[in-house]
Each structure stands twice: as structure tokens, then as C-alpha cells.
Amino acid sequence: MFSLVEGAIPAFKTFGLKFIFNNQWNPTSGKENYGALPFIAGTIITSLAALIISLPLSFSASLFLGEYYRGTRLAQIIGMMVDLLAGIPSIVYGLWGFYVLRPLLIDLGLPNQGFGIFTASIILAIMIIPYATSLSNEIISMVPNELKEAAYSLGATRFEVIFNVIVPSARSGIIAGYILSFGRALGETMAVTMLIGNTNIVPKSFFSTGNTMASVIANQFGEAEGLKLSSLIAIGLLLFVITGIINAVGKFIIKKME
């Protein structure tokens, strides 16, 4: 952790705190000017979008597996398929997105040859589904039967039991699952870098191309040195910080809900 801070200091010294808001990224020697804004924007937009897209899907799936069809053969098979999603290497997601998803989106009329924030968000959403689903599934199926039976005996419908009994008692675990998912989305590199178009600007619309912090680090790290290296490390540090902030905000919201 310290080595990160150490490495990032030259960047901050040269650019000051404005580094965070600077939207330029110019690596030409003699005119070097680095700013983190395009990447911060890209990271936050894609990760949030991915979380929002995946939320209903993984929640439904975890209900399906942990409650409606719990213990059945069908649930076992489907559960395994969801777990398999977690095992697919991110390059393969990137390749699949490149060769399969992108042409599909082009047919649907997407601009920029199918690259961009939208495409990247979809792939991210698919990638993070298993994390939230698996964990939520486990947690939901662990809700003690007595609680559920008590509610049923009072005449509650299935739906009511779910939303008034299961979810509240499993809430902590479910949210933990989503925090894990979100974290994964923030840090995902390979799949995003293949689909996002890699333009170092703040995206103007949801369908334009852009770049994320993880992606630019992966791309440029290989041969960066001096000020550029320091800027990249600074971006890594910022990613740490942003992850921390988002986590804290999430926990705060949960506390408020209780």
C-alpha cells in the first residue's frame, strides 16, 4: 500500500489535486499532461450501470435458487451454470463480447461500431452476476424455516414471505454480495479494455467510447516510466480511494434503512 502512495507522489506534486479533475491525457514527451477525470468517469459509469443491470437479474436468480426451487435438481443445475459464469476468464468474456455481443449490438443500431460504455457495461453486468447470485442464494436458503413457517401459518403469500421475512433477515448477506459484485466491476480490466474503445475522454453519452481506470493501467503500464508511471500509479491509488468511498456510502445507506 505504501509503495503505491510513494509511487503516486510525483504525479500529485506536478499536477496538484487538479489531477483528479483534469480531463487531458497527453503522453507526448515534452507536452505531458495527465489527468484522471476521463477514467474516473468511465469507471464509475460502467460499474454503476453494470450493477443496476445485474441487480434485478441476480436477485431473481438467487430467489429462484434459494427459495422457489430450493433443493431441486433444476436448482442444482442452474446454480452450477451460474457458478460457471464466475469461472470464465475475463479475456474470454472480452473475446465473446467482441465476436458475438458487438455484432448483435451493431445490428441493433449502436453507433461507434459497437464499442463503448454501453457494451462494456453489459459485459460487466454479465460478469458480476454470479458473485451476487451465489452468495445471496446461499444466504437466502439459510433463513431459518421456523420464521418462514410462522409467516405462512399467518396466511401470508409466498411473495409476502419473501419480502417481509426472508429479505430482511438475509439483508446483510445479500448486500454483501452486491458489494462484492460492485468491487469486481470496478476492478475488471481485460474484458472492458477490449470493448470500451479506449478513447481517453470523458464520455459524452452512454453510447460513446471512453476508458476506465483499470483499463488504462493495464494498457499503459507495460512501458510507462517517469511521470507517466507515476500518474498511472496515482490512478491506481484513486481507484482504491473511490472503492473505499463507495463502500462506505453503501454501508451508510444500509444503516439508514434499518
Next chain:
Amino acid sequence: MKNLVIIFLAVFVLASCQSSSSKKGNEKSAGKSKITLTAAGATFPMPYYNMVFKEYAEESGVQLTYGGIGSGGGIRSLTDKVVDFGATDAYLDDAKLAEMPAQVVHIPTVLGAVVIAYNLSGVDNLKLSNELLEKIFMGEITKWNDPLLKSNNPGLNFPNSEITVVHRSDGSGTTNIFSDYMSKISPKWAEKVGTGKSLQWPVGMGAKGNPGVAGTIKQTESSIGYIGSEYAFAQKIQTASVQNSSGNYILPSIASVSAAAKGDIPDDTRIMLTNSSDPDAYPISGFTWIILYKEQNYNGRSKEQALETVKFLDWLESEKAQGEAEKVHYAPLPAAAVKKAKAILRSVTYEGVPLLK
């Protein structure tokens, strides 16, 4: 069920034991030294390196590992002294040489070309003049049926579509060679964009690695970009011919790339070959180098390790190794370059004493 698992594991272990002493002949050396050489660096020459490294390993019993983490990664690994040698498409300039912990020498290993690849159905034999290159890659010409393109290529039918420019998103020696050429032929480019492994591109989108750009061009109609030669050939992507300094339109080929290296080469072999003055030369060509420390006794390196390193590099300069280059669409080094490289290798020392005669 448990039994099944045990059986499976047993089969697997047996199988992997068998393949260690495998038929591929990796270990067929007669009890030779178990020396491993580790190297890392540029991806531009990787197809060539993969092939010849493996050949040498089979012949000599020395195990070779190469990691294509980029020219900068190669330089950094050598700086950190975690590899036996590094590989880079952009040579270290004097300032960078001074920053290295000890004196570093360069030896060129092969010649490669950066080709202008494009995807436009029905349009073959595209000729791109210097002016066209400048305007397309700077975003001043945005459509394929632009009058300038048409006048330079009479007889070709251009559609009314947008040009999608594809460049590298990661730092790369390929970009370095391309931008070096562009700076030489276009003062506007030199001023606005410049030369380097990563640039602030005025237009276009980025893809990672040569395969990223190649794949993107292949899959995207109306696109254009620059990639290492082998990638264009292997994926059968359309290549444009470029105008060299004598005004001739040249397509990249073994002959035209070799012609680019016909001029004088400095003793330390650090030179960019773009825009060569030779009339038959393909103007976007370049060397790729291997870098190592002049004094090999560092970090507790054994003499044997150092000796094997230079022996391998010497083999790399031999006719046999160089002859393999053509198979994968790289050009062998001209005799003059080989001579300089061998001389440099003979100056590499262990505790002050040269390792090779």
C-alpha cells in the same frame, strides 16, 4: 464419488509425469546444464522469437522463457535485474541509458515492418501518399470517397462511408515506429502528435495489442489502422502501399523491408530505419533489439548463466536463426548489422573478461 476423484487425479499425475520426459524433445539434451534463460519485452517480434527460442531450447537443452509484456516491461525487467535480457522495439536513448543501473548494450535481432491495414470491400491495391496518410490519421479526411483519395487512386471505387481509424491503446514499439515515420514525412504531425510509444491521438479508437487492432480492423468495415506485418498476413487483411522517399509506391515484403536496412548502421546499432533513402525500401520498417548488461557479473549471476546468455544471443545472429525469419514474415538482418551485433556481443564481459572470443 471420492474414488472417482482419486482415480482421476492419479491418471492426471501420471500423464503429466510422462509428458515431462516428453516426446517433444524438450529435455532430450544429454544431461546438459539445467540453465533457464528468462527474458521479457516487446510483442512486435513475438512470433519470430517464439519460434527461434523454442528451436534453440530443443537443440541445446537450455530452457528459454519469454514474456511478451511490452517494450517498457522489458526495459523495466532488465532494470530490476529479474531477467537475463530484455527486448524492445524502441532503443534506449542517451538519457535513458544514463538512468540504467549499469551500462547496457543493444543488439538488433530482426527486421519488421509496420503495415497500413484496412478493411474496405471491393477496394484493393490502395495507394496512400504521404499527404493522404497525414490527413487520414489526423482526422482531416473523414470519408473514403474524399476527392484526394480518389485522385490518388484512379480506377478504384470508393463508397460513401466514414473512415474509422484504429490505433493502439497500449504503449507499443509498433506505434513508435509508425509515429517516427509520420513525424518524418509530416511536419504537422511532428508538431501536433509527435513520436512515441503512446500518443495523444487526434482521431480514432484504441485497441489493445497488435491482435486487438488487427481483429478490430478485420471485423469493422471501412476501418484503417497500422499493425505489425505478421498480423496482417496471418489474418489476410488488406494492406495499402505507401510512398517511400524516392516517390515509389511500395508494398511491405521481405525484400522491401531488407532494403530499408541497407544504409549505414552506427556501431551501437541504435538507429531508426523509417523513411530510408533506398529507392526499393518499404519506408515503415524497423529493427527490434535485445538489451543486456555489458558487465554480466551482477546480482550473483554465475559465469555459466552469463555464458549461456551470450551463447544464445550469438546463435540468434547466426545464419540459421536469421534464415527462419522469413517463415513468419520478418526480414533477416543485413550482413552489416549482424557484424556489428557480433562485435558488441564479444564486448560483453564477466568480471572484465569477454565471454566470447
Next chain:
Amino acid sequence: MNAAQNKISHDNLNLRTAKDRWVKYIVIFLSAITISPIILIIFKLVAKGYRQISFDFIINTPPNTFEAMTAQNNGELIPGGIANGITGTLLMVVMASVLAIPVGVISGVYLYENQGKRLANITRNVSDILQGVPSIVLGLISYLWIVKNITNGFSALAGSVSLSIMMLPMIIRSTEETLKMIPQTIKEAALALGVPYYKVILRVLLPTGVSGLLTGILLGLSRILGETAPLMLTALGSSIINFNITKPTSAVPLLIWEFYNDPNMIDLIWSSSLLLMAMVLFLNIISKQIAAST
């Protein structure tokens, strides 16, 4: 109850039942969408990769680019295989597990036992943040610690360390959350019987929660099986099978990356991915069996 009240409660019931049924349909529908990508992806992998899979594929090491090119030009299957990747992956995953599982589970238990304490909260936050760090940064940290200082060169050990850091947050979190779901009554009953505390944890809580624990471990393993970026900076890769942990080693995702980057070997990526998926599937099955038998 008079007729009006009857009607109201009856309507209410109808409404609730209808809602109930609708929710069920929506859940099923969305779940179907959720699993469609996996079906599509596997389909694509199988379609493009099945021809390459054979016993040879598992036993041999990759060809060089020229052999691949000639094979392709002749319309044959590319020779060779990914044996070095398979052994490398197994080696590093096992090492990473040895490093991460004990630390992760113990940390999870610690967090569970110390809800609300300052140190616990900080640990939990750090763990969550670690989850969001791009894998390449973890690889870099491992490079600085191990490649530069301990093994003086790229090595399998460095690779395992970076992988184990990646597994940690998932194991820690799922352990803690699973333990939290165990009804207090079980814990109290054991304590009331006079069982010493550490035994309560070892013999009662952990076994009850093993299914959840395994989920976390499995998720962690699945993730690292497919990771490339950190390994590029730590294990580097190798063209031969290698079991020496202080030397560079290959791994299946590294090979997939190398194939992708080689103009002639791109076709190998599908079959390699298929094999990787098979490994993940295998892991899944084993862990479900273990969970079922406890």
C-alpha cells in the same frame, strides 16, 4: 364478519395472490435471462473449440507460430496442447489456496466474533476495497515484493501470492456472512453444554456453515483460475512444464493470452477456454459433493 368485510378481505386475498403469482413469473423470467449468457458463451466455446480437444491437447505443450501457420494453411488442426498451462495453473492455484483459505476463514471468524469493534470494521473495509483493486495492481504489488526481492526473477511463487490476495476478500466476506446466518440458538446450546469456545467454532459453527464457506472459496477459486493480468507480471509464462516455484511458470489463462496475441494461434483460444471451464465445473461438482456429505 359481515358480507362487506368478507368481500374486502376476499378481494384483498385475490390481490395478494395475484401479486404473488406475478412475482413468481417475473422471477422465473429474469432468471432465464440471467442464465442465457452462459448458455450462449458455452455454445460458442464448444462450437469453435471441440475439434481441438483430445488427449494430446492435455499432454502436449504449445506449438510455435510457424507450425501453427503451416497447419492452418494446410487446413489441419493446430498441433500441440496446453499441458504447461494446466500444470502451472494447478500448481499456483493450490499454493494460492493454501495461503488464502486459512487466512480468509480465520479472518471471517474474527469479523463474526467482533461485530462492531473498530479493528474489525477497518479489516472489513480493507477487505472490500481489496476486492475492487484491479488484478493488475495486485500483480504489481506481488512483482515488487516477490519478483524483485525474494525470488529475484519471475516465479510461480509470486504468481500464487497475487492470486491468493485476490481470493481473500471473497472468502472473508462469505465466511462472515454465513456464520452470521447461523441461528444463535445453536451456538448457545453448544456453549450451554460446556463446549469450549474454540471447539464451538471448529466443531459446530464451521461445519454448519460449510456450504456457505465453500461457496466463497469456490467463487474465489473460479475467479483466480481465469486471471491473466497479474500472472503476466509475476509468473511470466513458460513454454515447458515447470514445477519449480522459484521459476517462471505458465498458466492456462496466460496461454490463452499468448494464443490471442499470436497471429497464427488464435484458434486455440476456444479450446483452451473450454478446458478451463471444465476445470471450473469439476471444482464445482467436487465442492457440492463435499458440502452434501457433511
